[in-house]
Amino acid sequence: MARASHKLTEAEWAIMQAVWKLQPCAAPTVQEALAGARKWSYSTVKTIMDRMAAKGLLATEKIRNLVLYRSAVTRRQAQRGEVMRTIKQAFNGALTPMMQFLLEGHDFTEQQLGELEALIHKKRRQSSKRRKR
Amino acid sequence: MARASHKLTEAEWAIMQAVWKLQPCAAPTVQEALAGARKWSYSTVKTIMDRMAAKGLLATEKIRNLVLYRSAVTRRQAQRGEVMRTIKQAFNGALTPMMQFLLEGHDFTEQQLGELEALIHKKRRQSSKRRKR
DNA sequence: TTGCAGCCTCTACAAGTGTAGAGTAGGATC
DNA sequence: GATCCTACTCTACACTTGTAGAGGCTGCAA
Incomplete structure:
Protein backbone atom coordinates (compact mmCIF):
# COMPACT_ATOMS: atom_id res chain seq x y z
CA MET A 1 0.00 0.00 0.00
CA ALA A 2 3.06 2.10 -0.34
CA ARG A 3 3.98 5.41 1.08
CA ALA A 4 2.11 7.32 3.72
CA SER A 5 0.19 10.49 3.25
CA HIS A 6 1.34 12.59 0.41
CA LYS A 7 -0.62 15.68 0.98
CA LEU A 8 -2.69 16.89 -1.91
CA THR A 9 -3.11 20.47 -2.93
CA GLU A 10 -6.52 21.80 -3.75
CA ALA A 11 -5.96 21.39 -7.47
CA GLU A 12 -4.76 17.86 -6.89
CA TRP A 13 -7.86 17.02 -4.93
CA ALA A 14 -10.01 18.17 -7.79
CA ILE A 15 -8.10 16.04 -10.24
CA MET A 16 -8.07 13.09 -7.90
CA GLN A 17 -11.81 13.17 -7.41
CA ALA A 18 -12.24 13.02 -11.15
CA VAL A 19 -9.74 10.22 -11.56
CA TRP A 20 -11.33 8.13 -8.83
CA LYS A 21 -14.58 8.45 -10.64
CA LEU A 22 -13.39 7.96 -14.19
CA GLN A 23 -10.31 5.84 -14.03
CA PRO A 24 -8.71 4.56 -16.09
CA CYS A 25 -8.90 7.78 -18.00
CA ALA A 26 -6.94 10.14 -20.19
CA ALA A 27 -6.12 13.73 -19.42
CA PRO A 28 -8.65 15.22 -21.83
CA THR A 29 -11.40 13.22 -20.18
CA VAL A 30 -10.49 14.68 -16.84
CA GLN A 31 -10.31 18.14 -18.23
CA GLU A 32 -13.77 17.83 -19.70
CA ALA A 33 -15.14 16.40 -16.50
CA LEU A 34 -13.84 19.35 -14.55
CA ALA A 35 -14.65 21.93 -17.17
CA GLY A 36 -17.74 23.05 -15.32
CA ALA A 37 -16.06 23.64 -12.00
CA ARG A 38 -12.63 24.90 -13.01
CA LYS A 39 -11.76 26.69 -16.17
CA TRP A 40 -8.52 24.88 -16.73
CA SER A 41 -6.96 24.57 -20.13
CA TYR A 42 -5.91 21.16 -21.27
CA SER A 43 -2.28 22.04 -20.64
CA THR A 44 -2.99 22.93 -17.06
CA VAL A 45 -4.73 19.70 -16.32
CA LYS A 46 -2.14 17.65 -18.08
CA THR A 47 0.70 19.38 -16.28
CA ILE A 48 -0.83 18.82 -12.89
CA MET A 49 -1.55 15.22 -13.69
CA ASP A 50 1.97 14.54 -14.86
CA ARG A 51 3.38 16.13 -11.76
CA MET A 52 1.07 13.97 -9.70
CA ALA A 53 2.30 10.92 -11.54
CA ALA A 54 5.87 11.95 -10.81
CA LYS A 55 4.98 12.17 -7.13
CA GLY A 56 3.39 8.75 -7.17
CA LEU A 57 -0.15 9.98 -6.76
CA LEU A 58 -1.22 8.70 -10.14
CA ALA A 59 -0.13 5.69 -12.13
CA THR A 60 0.22 5.92 -15.87
CA GLU A 61 0.06 3.50 -18.71
CA LYS A 62 0.99 4.50 -22.20
CA ILE A 63 -1.03 2.98 -25.02
CA ARG A 64 0.05 4.17 -28.40
CA ASN A 65 -0.04 7.90 -28.19
CA LEU A 66 -2.52 7.89 -25.35
CA VAL A 67 -1.68 8.08 -21.68
CA LEU A 68 -4.09 6.42 -19.29
CA TYR A 69 -4.11 7.50 -15.68
CA ARG A 70 -5.17 5.63 -12.60
CA SER A 71 -5.08 6.69 -9.00
CA ALA A 72 -2.18 5.27 -7.04
CA VAL A 73 -3.73 6.31 -3.76
CA THR A 74 -7.15 5.34 -2.56
CA ARG A 75 -9.69 7.91 -1.61
CA ARG A 76 -9.55 6.57 1.88
CA GLN A 77 -5.81 6.99 2.12
CA ALA A 78 -6.05 10.53 0.88
CA GLN A 79 -8.84 11.33 3.29
CA ARG A 80 -6.89 9.83 6.10
CA GLY A 81 -3.86 11.91 5.28
CA GLU A 82 -5.91 15.04 5.17
CA VAL A 83 -7.69 14.35 8.41
CA MET A 84 -4.55 13.35 10.25
CA ARG A 85 -2.84 16.50 9.15
CA THR A 86 -5.71 18.59 10.39
CA ILE A 87 -5.79 16.84 13.72
CA LYS A 88 -2.09 17.17 14.15
CA GLN A 89 -1.80 20.74 13.05
CA ALA A 90 -4.92 22.36 14.35
CA PHE A 91 -5.71 20.21 17.36
CA ASN A 92 -2.28 19.19 18.55
CA GLY A 93 -2.95 15.62 17.62
CA MET B 1 -14.78 39.21 12.98
CA ALA B 2 -13.21 40.04 9.69
CA ARG B 3 -12.35 37.86 6.83
CA ALA B 4 -13.09 34.20 6.56
CA SER B 5 -10.65 31.38 6.65
CA HIS B 6 -7.23 32.25 5.53
CA LYS B 7 -5.61 28.93 5.37
CA LEU B 8 -2.43 28.50 7.30
CA THR B 9 0.59 26.61 6.14
CA GLU B 10 2.35 24.24 8.46
CA ALA B 11 4.97 26.80 9.36
CA GLU B 12 2.27 29.34 10.00
CA TRP B 13 0.48 26.99 12.33
CA ALA B 14 3.61 26.56 14.36
CA ILE B 15 4.08 30.29 14.65
CA MET B 16 0.43 30.85 15.40
CA GLN B 17 0.43 28.34 18.22
CA ALA B 18 3.31 30.19 19.79
CA VAL B 19 1.71 33.58 19.32
CA TRP B 20 -1.57 32.45 20.83
CA LYS B 21 0.35 31.31 23.86
CA LEU B 22 2.73 34.22 24.21
CA GLN B 23 1.03 37.24 22.75
CA PRO B 24 1.72 40.05 22.73
CA CYS B 25 5.21 39.00 21.84
CA ALA B 26 8.21 39.91 19.74
CA ALA B 27 9.71 37.79 17.03
CA PRO B 28 12.75 36.70 19.05
CA THR B 29 10.45 35.40 21.77
CA VAL B 30 8.65 33.26 19.27
CA GLN B 31 11.84 32.01 17.79
CA GLU B 32 13.12 30.95 21.19
CA ALA B 33 9.84 29.31 22.04
CA LEU B 34 10.01 27.23 18.91
CA ALA B 35 13.72 26.59 19.04
CA GLY B 36 13.22 23.10 20.40
CA ALA B 37 10.82 21.95 17.74
CA ARG B 38 12.07 23.75 14.65
CA LYS B 39 15.58 24.88 14.00
CA TRP B 40 14.62 28.16 12.47
CA SER B 41 16.97 31.07 12.42
CA TYR B 42 15.72 34.38 13.66
CA SER B 43 15.42 35.63 10.09
CA THR B 44 13.23 32.76 9.12
CA VAL B 45 10.81 33.31 11.94
CA LYS B 46 10.72 37.03 11.43
CA THR B 47 10.12 36.66 7.70
CA ILE B 48 7.24 34.29 8.19
CA MET B 49 5.73 36.48 10.85
CA ASP B 50 5.92 39.58 8.71
CA ARG B 51 4.34 37.77 5.82
CA MET B 52 1.61 36.62 8.15
CA ALA B 53 1.08 40.19 9.26
CA ALA B 54 0.83 41.25 5.62
CA LYS B 55 -1.83 38.61 5.12
CA GLY B 56 -3.77 39.78 8.12
CA LEU B 57 -3.04 36.76 10.25
CA LEU B 58 -1.07 38.72 12.80
CA ALA B 59 -1.45 42.26 14.02
CA THR B 60 1.60 44.33 14.79
CA GLU B 61 2.35 47.25 16.99
CA LYS B 62 5.63 49.07 16.79
CA ILE B 63 7.09 50.35 20.03
CA ARG B 64 10.39 52.07 19.55
CA ASN B 65 12.47 49.64 17.65
CA LEU B 66 10.49 46.67 18.84
CA VAL B 67 7.64 45.05 16.98
CA LEU B 68 4.97 43.36 19.03
CA TYR B 69 2.80 40.74 17.40
CA ARG B 70 -0.68 39.59 18.27
CA SER B 71 -2.86 37.08 16.58
CA ALA B 72 -5.53 38.58 14.36
CA VAL B 73 -7.34 35.30 14.09
CA THR B 74 -8.56 33.23 16.98
CA ARG B 75 -7.53 29.65 17.41
CA ARG B 76 -11.11 28.71 16.90
CA GLN B 77 -11.35 30.53 13.63
CA ALA B 78 -8.21 28.92 12.39
CA GLN B 79 -9.39 25.49 13.46
CA ARG B 80 -12.68 26.09 11.81
CA GLY B 81 -11.00 27.09 8.58
CA GLU B 82 -8.86 24.01 8.61
CA VAL B 83 -11.71 21.68 9.36
CA MET B 84 -14.02 23.21 6.82
CA ARG B 85 -11.36 22.93 4.17
CA THR B 86 -10.87 19.28 4.95
CA ILE B 87 -14.56 18.56 4.88
CA LYS B 88 -15.01 20.39 1.64
CA GLN B 89 -12.00 18.99 -0.11
CA ALA B 90 -11.81 15.46 1.10
CA PHE B 91 -15.42 14.71 1.91
CA ASN B 92 -17.25 16.79 -0.66
CA GLY B 93 -18.62 18.99 2.03
C1' DT C 1 33.08 57.10 23.00
C1' DT C 2 33.52 52.78 21.88
C1' DG C 3 31.59 48.38 21.86
C1' DC C 4 28.44 44.93 22.39
C1' DA C 5 23.93 42.84 22.48
C1' DG C 6 19.44 42.78 20.53
C1' DC C 7 16.32 43.37 17.21
C1' DC C 8 15.44 45.10 12.76
C1' DT C 9 15.41 45.60 7.53
C1' DC C 10 16.71 44.11 2.95
C1' DT C 11 17.70 40.97 -0.27
C1' DA C 12 18.04 36.41 -2.21
C1' DC C 13 17.29 31.97 -3.68
C1' DA C 14 15.45 27.28 -4.49
C1' DA C 15 11.45 24.41 -4.65
C1' DG C 16 6.75 23.90 -5.40
C1' DT C 17 2.34 25.35 -7.52
C1' DG C 18 -1.03 27.34 -10.74
C1' DT C 19 -1.49 28.46 -15.32
C1' DA C 20 -0.97 28.09 -20.14
C1' DG C 21 0.90 28.84 -25.04
C1' DA C 22 3.45 26.91 -29.03
C1' DG C 23 4.62 23.53 -31.48
C1' DT C 24 4.61 18.17 -32.73
C1' DA C 25 3.12 13.48 -34.02
C1' DG C 26 -0.18 9.88 -35.25
C1' DG C 27 -4.48 8.38 -37.10
C1' DA C 28 -8.68 9.51 -39.83
C1' DT C 29 -10.71 11.89 -43.94
C1' DC C 30 -11.15 13.62 -48.40
C1' DG D 1 -0.90 12.94 -50.45
C1' DA D 2 -2.76 17.02 -48.03
C1' DT D 3 -5.46 18.19 -44.23
C1' DC D 4 -7.31 18.02 -39.79
C1' DC D 5 -8.22 16.57 -35.23
C1' DT D 6 -6.60 15.05 -30.99
C1' DA D 7 -3.57 14.19 -27.51
C1' DC D 8 1.06 15.03 -26.45
C1' DT D 9 5.57 17.34 -25.17
C1' DC D 10 8.27 21.32 -24.02
C1' DT D 11 8.97 25.50 -22.14
C1' DA D 12 7.87 29.42 -19.45
C1' DC D 13 6.46 32.53 -16.09
C1' DA D 14 4.60 34.52 -11.88
C1' DC D 15 3.57 33.74 -7.14
C1' DT D 16 4.07 31.45 -2.67
C1' DT D 17 6.71 29.22 0.79
C1' DG D 18 10.73 27.80 3.39
C1' DT D 19 15.04 29.32 4.55
C1' DA D 20 18.60 32.47 5.77
C1' DG D 21 22.74 35.78 5.40
C1' DA D 22 24.53 40.60 5.63
C1' DG D 23 24.41 44.62 7.37
C1' DG D 24 22.04 48.61 10.15
C1' DC D 25 20.18 51.16 14.38
C1' DT D 26 19.86 51.89 19.37
C1' DG D 27 20.57 51.84 24.07
C1' DC D 28 23.40 50.36 27.86
C1' DA D 29 27.97 49.12 29.93
C1' DA D 30 32.71 49.94 30.37
Whole structure:
Protein backbone atom coordinates (compact mmCIF):
# COMPACT_ATOMS: atom_id res chain seq x y z
CA MET A 1 0.00 0.00 0.00
CA ALA A 2 3.06 2.10 -0.34
CA ARG A 3 3.98 5.41 1.08
CA ALA A 4 2.11 7.32 3.72
CA SER A 5 0.19 10.49 3.25
CA HIS A 6 1.34 12.59 0.41
CA LYS A 7 -0.62 15.68 0.98
CA LEU A 8 -2.69 16.89 -1.91
CA THR A 9 -3.11 20.47 -2.93
CA GLU A 10 -6.52 21.80 -3.75
CA ALA A 11 -5.96 21.39 -7.47
CA GLU A 12 -4.76 17.86 -6.89
CA TRP A 13 -7.86 17.02 -4.93
CA ALA A 14 -10.01 18.17 -7.79
CA ILE A 15 -8.10 16.04 -10.24
CA MET A 16 -8.07 13.09 -7.90
CA GLN A 17 -11.81 13.17 -7.41
CA ALA A 18 -12.24 13.02 -11.15
CA VAL A 19 -9.74 10.22 -11.56
CA TRP A 20 -11.33 8.13 -8.83
CA LYS A 21 -14.58 8.45 -10.64
CA LEU A 22 -13.39 7.96 -14.19
CA GLN A 23 -10.31 5.84 -14.03
CA PRO A 24 -8.71 4.56 -16.09
CA CYS A 25 -8.90 7.78 -18.00
CA ALA A 26 -6.94 10.14 -20.19
CA ALA A 27 -6.12 13.73 -19.42
CA PRO A 28 -8.65 15.22 -21.83
CA THR A 29 -11.40 13.22 -20.18
CA VAL A 30 -10.49 14.68 -16.84
CA GLN A 31 -10.31 18.14 -18.23
CA GLU A 32 -13.77 17.83 -19.70
CA ALA A 33 -15.14 16.40 -16.50
CA LEU A 34 -13.84 19.35 -14.55
CA ALA A 35 -14.65 21.93 -17.17
CA GLY A 36 -17.74 23.05 -15.32
CA ALA A 37 -16.06 23.64 -12.00
CA ARG A 38 -12.63 24.90 -13.01
CA LYS A 39 -11.76 26.69 -16.17
CA TRP A 40 -8.52 24.88 -16.73
CA SER A 41 -6.96 24.57 -20.13
CA TYR A 42 -5.91 21.16 -21.27
CA SER A 43 -2.28 22.04 -20.64
CA THR A 44 -2.99 22.93 -17.06
CA VAL A 45 -4.73 19.70 -16.32
CA LYS A 46 -2.14 17.65 -18.08
CA THR A 47 0.70 19.38 -16.28
CA ILE A 48 -0.83 18.82 -12.89
CA MET A 49 -1.55 15.22 -13.69
CA ASP A 50 1.97 14.54 -14.86
CA ARG A 51 3.38 16.13 -11.76
CA MET A 52 1.07 13.97 -9.70
CA ALA A 53 2.30 10.92 -11.54
CA ALA A 54 5.87 11.95 -10.81
CA LYS A 55 4.98 12.17 -7.13
CA GLY A 56 3.39 8.75 -7.17
CA LEU A 57 -0.15 9.98 -6.76
CA LEU A 58 -1.22 8.70 -10.14
CA ALA A 59 -0.13 5.69 -12.13
CA THR A 60 0.22 5.92 -15.87
CA GLU A 61 0.06 3.50 -18.71
CA LYS A 62 0.99 4.50 -22.20
CA ILE A 63 -1.03 2.98 -25.02
CA ARG A 64 0.05 4.17 -28.40
CA ASN A 65 -0.04 7.90 -28.19
CA LEU A 66 -2.52 7.89 -25.35
CA VAL A 67 -1.68 8.08 -21.68
CA LEU A 68 -4.09 6.42 -19.29
CA TYR A 69 -4.11 7.50 -15.68
CA ARG A 70 -5.17 5.63 -12.60
CA SER A 71 -5.08 6.69 -9.00
CA ALA A 72 -2.18 5.27 -7.04
CA VAL A 73 -3.73 6.31 -3.76
CA THR A 74 -7.15 5.34 -2.56
CA ARG A 75 -9.69 7.91 -1.61
CA ARG A 76 -9.55 6.57 1.88
CA GLN A 77 -5.81 6.99 2.12
CA ALA A 78 -6.05 10.53 0.88
CA GLN A 79 -8.84 11.33 3.29
CA ARG A 80 -6.89 9.83 6.10
CA GLY A 81 -3.86 11.91 5.28
CA GLU A 82 -5.91 15.04 5.17
CA VAL A 83 -7.69 14.35 8.41
CA MET A 84 -4.55 13.35 10.25
CA ARG A 85 -2.84 16.50 9.15
CA THR A 86 -5.71 18.59 10.39
CA ILE A 87 -5.79 16.84 13.72
CA LYS A 88 -2.09 17.17 14.15
CA GLN A 89 -1.80 20.74 13.05
CA ALA A 90 -4.92 22.36 14.35
CA PHE A 91 -5.71 20.21 17.36
CA ASN A 92 -2.28 19.19 18.55
CA GLY A 93 -2.95 15.62 17.62
CA ALA A 94 -5.94 15.25 19.87
CA LEU A 95 -8.88 13.56 18.26
CA THR A 96 -11.69 14.15 20.71
CA PRO A 97 -11.33 17.93 20.80
CA MET A 98 -11.68 17.88 17.08
CA MET A 99 -14.79 15.74 17.28
CA GLN A 100 -16.19 18.09 19.86
CA PHE A 101 -15.43 20.98 17.65
CA LEU A 102 -17.28 19.35 14.80
CA LEU A 103 -20.25 18.46 16.90
CA GLU A 104 -20.53 21.82 18.54
CA GLY A 105 -20.01 23.91 15.49
CA HIS A 106 -22.60 22.38 13.23
CA ASP A 107 -26.23 21.54 13.02
CA PHE A 108 -27.25 17.99 12.46
CA THR A 109 -30.50 16.42 11.51
CA GLU A 110 -32.10 13.96 13.86
CA GLN A 111 -31.13 11.22 11.48
CA GLN A 112 -27.51 12.20 11.39
CA LEU A 113 -27.38 12.30 15.15
CA GLY A 114 -28.89 8.86 15.25
CA GLU A 115 -26.29 7.53 12.89
CA LEU A 116 -23.51 8.96 14.91
CA GLU A 117 -24.93 7.55 18.06
CA ALA A 118 -25.18 4.15 16.49
CA LEU A 119 -21.58 4.40 15.44
CA ILE A 120 -20.53 5.20 18.94
CA HIS A 121 -22.46 2.30 20.33
CA LYS A 122 -20.79 0.04 17.88
CA LYS A 123 -17.45 1.46 18.83
CA ARG A 124 -18.17 0.88 22.44
CA ARG A 125 -19.13 -2.72 21.89
CA GLN A 126 -15.99 -3.27 19.94
CA SER A 127 -13.76 -1.78 22.54
CA SER A 128 -15.35 -3.54 25.45
CA LYS A 129 -14.89 -6.76 23.56
CA ARG A 130 -11.26 -5.91 23.04
CA ARG A 131 -10.81 -5.29 26.70
CA LYS A 132 -12.24 -8.63 27.67
CA ARG A 133 -9.98 -10.54 25.37
CA MET B 1 -14.78 39.21 12.98
CA ALA B 2 -13.21 40.04 9.69
CA ARG B 3 -12.35 37.86 6.83
CA ALA B 4 -13.09 34.20 6.56
CA SER B 5 -10.65 31.38 6.65
CA HIS B 6 -7.23 32.25 5.53
CA LYS B 7 -5.61 28.93 5.37
CA LEU B 8 -2.43 28.50 7.30
CA THR B 9 0.59 26.61 6.14
CA GLU B 10 2.35 24.24 8.46
CA ALA B 11 4.97 26.80 9.36
CA GLU B 12 2.27 29.34 10.00
CA TRP B 13 0.48 26.99 12.33
CA ALA B 14 3.61 26.56 14.36
CA ILE B 15 4.08 30.29 14.65
CA MET B 16 0.43 30.85 15.40
CA GLN B 17 0.43 28.34 18.22
CA ALA B 18 3.31 30.19 19.79
CA VAL B 19 1.71 33.58 19.32
CA TRP B 20 -1.57 32.45 20.83
CA LYS B 21 0.35 31.31 23.86
CA LEU B 22 2.73 34.22 24.21
CA GLN B 23 1.03 37.24 22.75
CA PRO B 24 1.72 40.05 22.73
CA CYS B 25 5.21 39.00 21.84
CA ALA B 26 8.21 39.91 19.74
CA ALA B 27 9.71 37.79 17.03
CA PRO B 28 12.75 36.70 19.05
CA THR B 29 10.45 35.40 21.77
CA VAL B 30 8.65 33.26 19.27
CA GLN B 31 11.84 32.01 17.79
CA GLU B 32 13.12 30.95 21.19
CA ALA B 33 9.84 29.31 22.04
CA LEU B 34 10.01 27.23 18.91
CA ALA B 35 13.72 26.59 19.04
CA GLY B 36 13.22 23.10 20.40
CA ALA B 37 10.82 21.95 17.74
CA ARG B 38 12.07 23.75 14.65
CA LYS B 39 15.58 24.88 14.00
CA TRP B 40 14.62 28.16 12.47
CA SER B 41 16.97 31.07 12.42
CA TYR B 42 15.72 34.38 13.66
CA SER B 43 15.42 35.63 10.09
CA THR B 44 13.23 32.76 9.12
CA VAL B 45 10.81 33.31 11.94
CA LYS B 46 10.72 37.03 11.43
CA THR B 47 10.12 36.66 7.70
CA ILE B 48 7.24 34.29 8.19
CA MET B 49 5.73 36.48 10.85
CA ASP B 50 5.92 39.58 8.71
CA ARG B 51 4.34 37.77 5.82
CA MET B 52 1.61 36.62 8.15
CA ALA B 53 1.08 40.19 9.26
CA ALA B 54 0.83 41.25 5.62
CA LYS B 55 -1.83 38.61 5.12
CA GLY B 56 -3.77 39.78 8.12
CA LEU B 57 -3.04 36.76 10.25
CA LEU B 58 -1.07 38.72 12.80
CA ALA B 59 -1.45 42.26 14.02
CA THR B 60 1.60 44.33 14.79
CA GLU B 61 2.35 47.25 16.99
CA LYS B 62 5.63 49.07 16.79
CA ILE B 63 7.09 50.35 20.03
CA ARG B 64 10.39 52.07 19.55
CA ASN B 65 12.47 49.64 17.65
CA LEU B 66 10.49 46.67 18.84
CA VAL B 67 7.64 45.05 16.98
CA LEU B 68 4.97 43.36 19.03
CA TYR B 69 2.80 40.74 17.40
CA ARG B 70 -0.68 39.59 18.27
CA SER B 71 -2.86 37.08 16.58
CA ALA B 72 -5.53 38.58 14.36
CA VAL B 73 -7.34 35.30 14.09
CA THR B 74 -8.56 33.23 16.98
CA ARG B 75 -7.53 29.65 17.41
CA ARG B 76 -11.11 28.71 16.90
CA GLN B 77 -11.35 30.53 13.63
CA ALA B 78 -8.21 28.92 12.39
CA GLN B 79 -9.39 25.49 13.46
CA ARG B 80 -12.68 26.09 11.81
CA GLY B 81 -11.00 27.09 8.58
CA GLU B 82 -8.86 24.01 8.61
CA VAL B 83 -11.71 21.68 9.36
CA MET B 84 -14.02 23.21 6.82
CA ARG B 85 -11.36 22.93 4.17
CA THR B 86 -10.87 19.28 4.95
CA ILE B 87 -14.56 18.56 4.88
CA LYS B 88 -15.01 20.39 1.64
CA GLN B 89 -12.00 18.99 -0.11
CA ALA B 90 -11.81 15.46 1.10
CA PHE B 91 -15.42 14.71 1.91
CA ASN B 92 -17.25 16.79 -0.66
CA GLY B 93 -18.62 18.99 2.03
CA ALA B 94 -20.39 16.25 3.90
CA LEU B 95 -19.88 16.34 7.61
CA THR B 96 -21.21 13.01 8.77
CA PRO B 97 -19.05 10.90 6.49
CA MET B 98 -16.10 12.66 7.96
CA MET B 99 -17.28 11.97 11.47
CA GLN B 100 -17.80 8.38 10.55
CA PHE B 101 -14.37 8.22 9.13
CA LEU B 102 -12.94 9.57 12.34
CA LEU B 103 -14.91 7.23 14.51
CA GLU B 104 -14.15 4.18 12.46
CA GLY B 105 -10.52 4.83 11.94
CA HIS B 106 -9.46 5.34 15.51
CA ASP B 107 -9.53 3.76 18.89
CA PHE B 108 -11.15 5.57 21.71
CA THR B 109 -11.11 5.03 25.42
CA GLU B 110 -14.33 4.31 27.20
CA GLN B 111 -14.19 7.78 28.63
CA GLN B 112 -13.80 9.45 25.29
CA LEU B 113 -16.72 7.51 23.90
CA GLY B 114 -18.77 8.60 26.89
CA GLU B 115 -17.90 12.21 26.26
CA LEU B 116 -18.85 11.99 22.66
CA GLU B 117 -22.10 10.34 23.50
CA ALA B 118 -22.88 13.05 25.98
CA LEU B 119 -22.19 15.63 23.34
CA ILE B 120 -24.55 13.97 20.96
CA HIS B 121 -27.26 13.82 23.56
CA LYS B 122 -26.82 17.48 24.21
CA LYS B 123 -26.97 18.15 20.50
CA ARG B 124 -30.14 16.19 20.22
CA ARG B 125 -31.82 18.06 23.02
CA GLN B 126 -30.84 21.32 21.43
CA SER B 127 -32.12 20.42 18.05
CA SER B 128 -35.38 19.01 19.25
CA LYS B 129 -35.92 22.21 21.17
CA ARG B 130 -35.21 24.16 18.02
CA ARG B 131 -37.74 22.16 16.13
CA LYS B 132 -40.47 22.80 18.66
CA ARG B 133 -39.95 26.52 18.58
C1' DT C 1 33.08 57.10 23.00
C1' DT C 2 33.52 52.78 21.88
C1' DG C 3 31.59 48.38 21.86
C1' DC C 4 28.44 44.93 22.39
C1' DA C 5 23.93 42.84 22.48
C1' DG C 6 19.44 42.78 20.53
C1' DC C 7 16.32 43.37 17.21
C1' DC C 8 15.44 45.10 12.76
C1' DT C 9 15.41 45.60 7.53
C1' DC C 10 16.71 44.11 2.95
C1' DT C 11 17.70 40.97 -0.27
C1' DA C 12 18.04 36.41 -2.21
C1' DC C 13 17.29 31.97 -3.68
C1' DA C 14 15.45 27.28 -4.49
C1' DA C 15 11.45 24.41 -4.65
C1' DG C 16 6.75 23.90 -5.40
C1' DT C 17 2.34 25.35 -7.52
C1' DG C 18 -1.03 27.34 -10.74
C1' DT C 19 -1.49 28.46 -15.32
C1' DA C 20 -0.97 28.09 -20.14
C1' DG C 21 0.90 28.84 -25.04
C1' DA C 22 3.45 26.91 -29.03
C1' DG C 23 4.62 23.53 -31.48
C1' DT C 24 4.61 18.17 -32.73
C1' DA C 25 3.12 13.48 -34.02
C1' DG C 26 -0.18 9.88 -35.25
C1' DG C 27 -4.48 8.38 -37.10
C1' DA C 28 -8.68 9.51 -39.83
C1' DT C 29 -10.71 11.89 -43.94
C1' DC C 30 -11.15 13.62 -48.40
C1' DG D 1 -0.90 12.94 -50.45
C1' DA D 2 -2.76 17.02 -48.03
C1' DT D 3 -5.46 18.19 -44.23
C1' DC D 4 -7.31 18.02 -39.79
C1' DC D 5 -8.22 16.57 -35.23
C1' DT D 6 -6.60 15.05 -30.99
C1' DA D 7 -3.57 14.19 -27.51
C1' DC D 8 1.06 15.03 -26.45
C1' DT D 9 5.57 17.34 -25.17
C1' DC D 10 8.27 21.32 -24.02
C1' DT D 11 8.97 25.50 -22.14
C1' DA D 12 7.87 29.42 -19.45
C1' DC D 13 6.46 32.53 -16.09
C1' DA D 14 4.60 34.52 -11.88
C1' DC D 15 3.57 33.74 -7.14
C1' DT D 16 4.07 31.45 -2.67
C1' DT D 17 6.71 29.22 0.79
C1' DG D 18 10.73 27.80 3.39
C1' DT D 19 15.04 29.32 4.55
C1' DA D 20 18.60 32.47 5.77
C1' DG D 21 22.74 35.78 5.40
C1' DA D 22 24.53 40.60 5.63
C1' DG D 23 24.41 44.62 7.37
C1' DG D 24 22.04 48.61 10.15
C1' DC D 25 20.18 51.16 14.38
C1' DT D 26 19.86 51.89 19.37
C1' DG D 27 20.57 51.84 24.07
C1' DC D 28 23.40 50.36 27.86
C1' DA D 29 27.97 49.12 29.93
C1' DA D 30 32.71 49.94 30.37
